Amino acid sequence: MKVNPMKPKVQLGHGGGASPQVDEDTILVQRTLRSGQSVHYAGNVVVLGDVNPGAEIIASGNIIIMGALRGVAHAGVEGNEEAVVTAFRLQPTQLRIANHITRAPDGNYPGPDQPETARIKNGEVIIEAYQPAGERSTGIC
Amino acid sequence: MGEVIVITSGKGGVGKTTTTANIGTGLASLGYKVVLVDTDIGLRNLDVVMGLENRIVYDIVDVTTGNCRLKQALIKDKRFEGLYLLPAAQTKDKSAVTPEDMKNLTGELKAEFDFVIIDCPAGIEQGFKNAIAGAEKAIVIATPEVSAVRDADRIIGLLEAAELREPKLIVNRIRPLMVKKGDMMGIEDMIDILAIDLLGVVPDDESIVVSTNRGEPAVLDNNSRAGEAYRNIAKRITGQQVPLMNLEVPDGLLHKFKKLLGFK
Amino acid sequence: MSLLDFLNRFFGKDNTTSKNVAKERLRLVLVHDRANVSPQLLESLKEDLIKVISNYMEIDENALEVNLDSSDDSVALVANIPVVRMKRINGEVEEKIG
Numbered sequence: 237m238k239v240n241p242m243k244p245k246v247q248l249g250h251g252g253g254a255s256p257q258v259d260e261d262t263i264l265v266q267r268t269l270r271s272g273q274s275v276h277y278a279g280n281v282v283v284l285g286d287v288n289p290g291a292e293i294i295a296s297g298n299i300i301i302m303g304a305l306r307g308v309a310h311a312g313v314e315g316n317e318e319a320v321v322t323a324f325r326l327q328p329t330q331l332r333i334a335n336h337i338t339r340a341p342d343g344n345y346p347g348p349d350q351p352e353t354a355r356i357k358n359g360e361v362i363i364e365a366y367q368p369a370g371e372r373s374t375g376i377c
Numbered sequence: 378m379g380e381v382i383v384i385t386s387g388k389g390g391v392g393k394t395t396t397t398a399n400i401g402t403g404l405a406s407l408g409y410k411v412v413l414v415d416t417d418i419g420l421r422n423l424d425v426v427m428g429l430e431n432r433i434v435y436d437i438v439d440v441t442t443g444n445c446r447l448k449q450a451l452i453k454d455k456r457f458e459g460l461y462l463l464p465a466a467q468t469k470d471k472s473a474v475t476p477e478d479m480k481n482l483t484g485e486l487k488a489e490f491d492f493v494i495i496d497c498p499a500g501i502e503q504g505f506k507n508a509i510a511g512a513e514k515a516i517v518i519a520t521p522e523v524s525a526v527r528d529a530d531r532i533i534g535l536l537e538a539a540e541l542r543e544p545k546l547i548v549n550r551i552r553p554l555m556v557k558k559g560d561m562m563g564i565e566d567m568i569d570i571l572a573i574d575l576l577g578v579v580p581d582d583e584s585i586v587v588s589t590n591r592g593e594p595a596v597l598d599n600n601s602r603a604g605e606a607y608r609n610i611a612k613r614i615t616g617q618q619v620p621l622m623n624l625e626v627p628d629g630l631l632h633k634f635k636k637l638l639g640f641k
Numbered sequence: 642m643s644l645l646d647f648l649n650r651f652f653g654k655d656n657t658t659s660k661n662v663a664k665e666r667l668r669l670v671l672v673h674d675r676a677n678v679s680p681q682l683l684e685s686l687k688e689d690l691i692k693v694i695s696n697y698m699e700i701d702e703n704a705l706e707v708n709l710d711s712s713d714d715s716v717a718l719v720a721n722i723p724v725v726r727m728k729r730i731n732g733e734v735e736e737k738i739g
Contacts, residue, residue, distance in 0.1 A: 272419055274468040289430070290421075290467050329431045339431035342455065523663050523670075530671050559658030566664055570671065 262297070269293070269307065278314075289329055298322070308332070317356045322366055326352040336361050379410075379487035382494050382614070383512035385536070387528030389499030391520045392549040395585060395595075397496040398426045399604070400516075402594040403611030405460035409491040412451065412461045414482075416508040417498035418474060421465035428455065428592020429462055438466035441478040447485055456597070461490075472503065476510035483511025492614075501535060509536065515544035516576060521551055521562040530571055545576035547610065552581045553624040577610035579603050580624055672711045683707055690720065699726040 261279030271290025275281055280297035291307035293299050298320050299311045305323035310332040312319025317334045327347050330339045331354050338354075338361045351366035384397045394417075401413040415423035418438065424430040435450035440463070447463075454460035463486075466473070486493045497508035509515065515536045519529035529546070536544050548564055555561035564578055582603035588595040595604035596611070602622075609619045656665075687707050694700055701723040710719045 272467050289425075292468055330433065337434060523667050526667055527670055527674065531674060534675070556660070559660045562660050562663055566660065570664070570667055 268303070271307075287323075295319075305331075320353050320355040322351065322353040324351045326354060326363060331361065333361055379490045380492055380514060381483045381487055381512045382492065382514045382516060383497055383509050383541075384494060384516045384518065385497035385505065385508065385532055386518040386525070387499065387501065387532040388519075388525045391518050391525050392579070393499075393518055394422050394426050394496050395589065396516070396518055396547060396549065396579075396607070397423060397494055398594045399596040399607035400611055400614065401460065401492070401494045402427075402454075402457065403596040403607050404492050404494075404614065405454065405457035406597070406608075407611060407615060408459070409615070410459040410489070411457075411492045411494065412463060412486050412490045414463045414486070414493060414495045415465035416474070416479070416495055416504060418465045418469065418504065419467065420498065421467050423496050424452075424462060424464045425592060426589055427462055427594070429464075430592075433464050436464045436466040436469075437482070438469045438473045440482065441474050447482070456593075474507050476506050479507045479510040481511075501531070505535075509539055509541060512541060515541045516547055517544050517571075517573070518547050518549050519567065519571070520549050521556070521567060526562070526567060526570060533571060533573060544573055546571060546573050547576050548578045550581040551578055551624065575621075576613060577606055578621060578624065579606040579610075669708075669710070672709045672716060676709055676716055678709060690722070694722065696728075698724050698728055701725055 261277075263275075263277050263279065263281055265275055265281060265283045266285065268285035269275065269283065269287045269291035271288055274292040274294065275283075276294045278296045281293050281295040281299050283293070283299075283301045283303065285301075286303040287293060287301055287305045287307040287309065289306045292310070293301075293308070294310045294313050296312065296314045296316065296319075299309045299322070301309070301321075301323035303323070304325035305321070305328050307328065308330045309321045309323075309328055311321045312334040313332075315334050317336075319333055321328075321331055321333065325348055327340070330337065332338070333354065333356050336356055352363050353366045354361055354363045356362075384393050384400070386393050394415075397413055401411050405411045413423060413427070414437070415421050416437070417423075421436075424433060429452050432452045435445040437450065439445045440447050440450045451461040451463055454462065463482075483493055483495070493511075495508050495512060498504035517529050517532055517536070519525045533544055546568065548567055551564070552561055556563040564575065568575055580602050582595070582601060584598060584601035585595050585603050588598060588601070588604075594607075595601040596607040598604045606622055609622060612619045687705060690707065691700065691702055691705065704721075704723045706719075706721040708719050710717050
């Protein structure tokens with residue numbers, strides 16, 4: 237199994253409108269997920285804490301982590317390519333959206349110092365600085 | 378047809394995973410086709426020691442439960458063409474794998490690879506039974522400590538009961554200076570007690586910590602003493618005769634003084 | 642500590658170096674491990690020994706020690722049983738009469 241390294245960060249706004257999933261179920265995980273723990277959920281997952289290496293979150297919808305993502309996150313597991321993964325510190329061991337799998341590039345890179353979002357754009361997983369939905373729709377970066 | 382070797386110790390923290398990574402990488406660097414199998418389900422570590430943790434999609438439980446094919450779960454090493462890792466599961470139940478599964482799995486792997494190296498979990502429970510189920514040879518790791526030697530003795534007994542005859546010993550983390558001072562058991566002391574053949578001696582070496590930090594086995598580091606020991610061990614596994622590396626501490630002033638007085 | 646002890650220790654020749662202590666402790670532990678003798682078994686053996694020996698002599702039950710030991714290839718049962726007093730032979734005679 238070959239897992240391609242992530243593309244370099246793209247710090248640009250997202251042009252197309254992500255389809256909102258306001259009606260989908262969402263669960264709130266109010267703790268840090270540690271190695272060996274996993275959350276599987278048919279819907280969105282919001283974590284108030286970190287996701288440590290060795291932990292995983294698998295969701296059919298979006299994944300939002302109010303902390304550091306260092307483990308594995310798989311959003312849109314049933315094939316939803318619109319799903320996104322957002323984290324205060326996006327440093328995943330591996331990140332998957334729908335059928336796309338990416339990992340951090342080899343070598344040492346400084347970690348992010350701002351919240352970021354990973355999404356699929358033109359068939360590739362890209363990472364961009366997090367922007368609230370309102371700002372994105374007006375095109376302000 | 379390849380050879381299935383289990384690396385075990387009984388006691389935790391004596392260097393099974395480090396040894397597995399280094400022997401496997403050492404054999405691959407000699408041009409052999411090697412697969413490393415992590416059987417420590419729930420506490421997998423071989424992936425991080427090898428620096429392959431971010432490539433894992435499927436694991437050993439996915440294979441044994443038929444969730445994916447064996448080939449899909451094998452992770453190719455970044456450095457060597459012929460080196461692969463079959464990772465343990467981290468989030469699944471450890472009873473998911475049975476000794477019967479392991480026999481089938483190792484049978485399939487040894488048809489493809491020259492060496493199938495199995496990293497055994499600590500303890501003598503289910504994980505140990507799984508790890509040795511498909512093995513044909515065993516390597517026992519012990520550090521020169523009372524607890525590690527005692528557990529190694531127990532493991533040797535269990536291996537023999539499981540028809541894994543003539544396990545080989547690797548003495549890990551030896552500190553020649555302490556041995557010389559009489560404050561650490563030496564190689565002879567350990568062989569004397571355990572009464573099995575010696576495969577190699579690995580000196581205590583800070584470079585192991587550094588190489589584990591980086592996810593690059595020390596066996597690739599030409600300046601590492603432990604790496605040199607692992608290179609020798611890999612060669613011995615392939616049948617080469619390699620003398621034990623010189624662990625002698627250079628004579629200090631005190632030693633010369635003792636010699637002068639005829640105490641040594 | 643005599644001067645000789647001190648010199649021996651200083652020059653790493655005596656049996657009290659921590660290595661030798663470790664080896665000796667291991668040797669004893671392994672004799673027990675390998676023989677697979679449980680502490681309960683040793684305890685009940687001790688009780689039986691006391692019962693039998695008490696018929697013939699008075700012993701210090703609290704100081705009684707029963708251990709396994711090994712020399713070369715064989716394992717031995719070593720019992721240290723302090724005797725307080727011998728019982729009189731006529732005990733045996735009385736028993737026969739009774």
